[in-house]
Amino acid sequence: MTTLLPAAEELALVPGDVVLDQTVAPRCPWSAVIAVGDVLTIVDLHGNQAVDTLIYAAGGRSRRYSAAATVVGQRNLFLTTGSVLRADDGGPLMTIVADEVGNHDTVGGACSQESNTLRYGHHTGHQHACVENFLAEGTRWGLGKRDLVSNINFFMNVPVDADGSLGIVDGLSAPGKRLALRADVDALMLVSNCPQINNPCNGFDPTAVRMIVTRPVEVRP
Numbered sequence: 001m002t003t004l005l006p007a008a009e010e011l012a013l014v015p016g017d018v019v020l021d022q023t024v025a026p027r028c029p030w031s032a033v034i035a036v037g038d039v040l041t042i043v044d045l046h047g048n049q050a051v052d053t054l055i056y057a058a059g060g061r062s063r064r065y066s067a068a069a070t071v072v073g074q075r076n077l078f079l080t081t082g083s084v085l086r087a088d089d090g091g092p093l094m095t096i097v098a099d100e101v102g103n104h105d106t107v108g109g110a111c112s113q114e115s116n117t118l119r120y121g122h123h124t125g126h127q128h129a130c131v132e133n134f135l136a137e138g139t140r141w142g143l144g145k146r147d148l149v150s151n152i153n154f155f156m157n158v159p160v161d162a163d164g165s166l167g168i169v170d171g172l173s174a175p176g177k178r179l180a181l182r183a184d185v186d187a188l189m190l191v192s193n194c195p196q197i198n199n200p201c202n203g204f205d206p207t208a209v210r211m212i213v214t215r216p217v218e219v220r221p
Contacts, residue, residue, distance in 0.1 A: 008212045013098040013180035014039040016214035026206035027195035029137035033058045034183040038215050039097065041180045042154060046207035048171040050156040050194040052110045052130045054149065055085060055093045058186040061143065063087045067106050067150040077160060079104040079152065085181070092184040099179040101172050105153035107160070108168060110134065111196045133192035141188060153194075154179060156201050168199045 008021040019038065023045075024030040034040050042051060057063035066088040071077055073086050081099045084092045096104075112131035134148055155173040158166055195206050 008214075011043055011178065011210065012039070012041045012212045012214045013100075013178050014041070014182070014214055014216055016216040018212060019215050020211065020213035023208050023210050024191065024193045025208055026193060027133075028193050029133035030191040030193065030211060031137045031140060032189060032211070032213070034094070034181075034187045034189060034213060035215075036183050036186050037218075038213050039180050039182045040094075040189070041098075041178050041212045041214070043210040043212065044101075044155050044173045044177045045175065045210055047173050047175040047177065048155070048200075048203040049173070049207045049209055050171070050196065050201040051154040051209055052134075052192040052194050053152040053154055054134060054190040055152075056141075056143075056147075056188040056190075057087065057093060058188040061141070061147065061188065063089060063091070063093075064147070064149055065093060065152065067152075071106055077106055079106060079154075084184075085152070093187050094181045094183050094189075097180050097182045100177045101155060101179060103157065103172055104179070105156040105158040107150075107166065108153050108156055108158040108201075110148075110151050110153075110192065111194065129196070130192035130194055133195070134190055137190050137192075141190075143190075153201070156194075168201050170200045171203070 008018045055065040069086040080102050083096045085094045110130035112129045157171045
């Protein structure tokens, strides 16, 4: 029996004309330019899936997401509705305009083959990881290793203890949970739909996410 998926118009947190609707398979990369004023809704289809994200100004990719500028600007390590995702010059790239989870990570970083080996043992060295996804997808846009910076981990739960230690624990998301980001500039977004299977960030079972871009009425040409 065929299961009918909800229409993109029903899932988008900010209504408007649907200009993109794509599903990102487990463990895979994704990228797109989100035009200024458009809104990207990310749907955690099955719950507890980390979505590692890098953002660049499409018109000048030397302007890129800065975890430090973002954290200092909002005086909070964690992201939710109202958080402005800032470039290294302090200017806004995207703003979270709706969020059904309420807590997204800025400091956990992206998994790599090297970090897997260090954390989980040499037997994991062959496993595909987020850094490899970023590098593979970045080549489509002329980006290389020197262009990778600290990333956002949407839906990932990384509590910080009083002594400053970090933990990667079960996510706060659930099937169908969403967040929405408005592009404050023409923004190039690179995503790794995290392939990690050695810690709870994906519930040890990476799953698909859905990317829906809407163009609200007020920004239609």
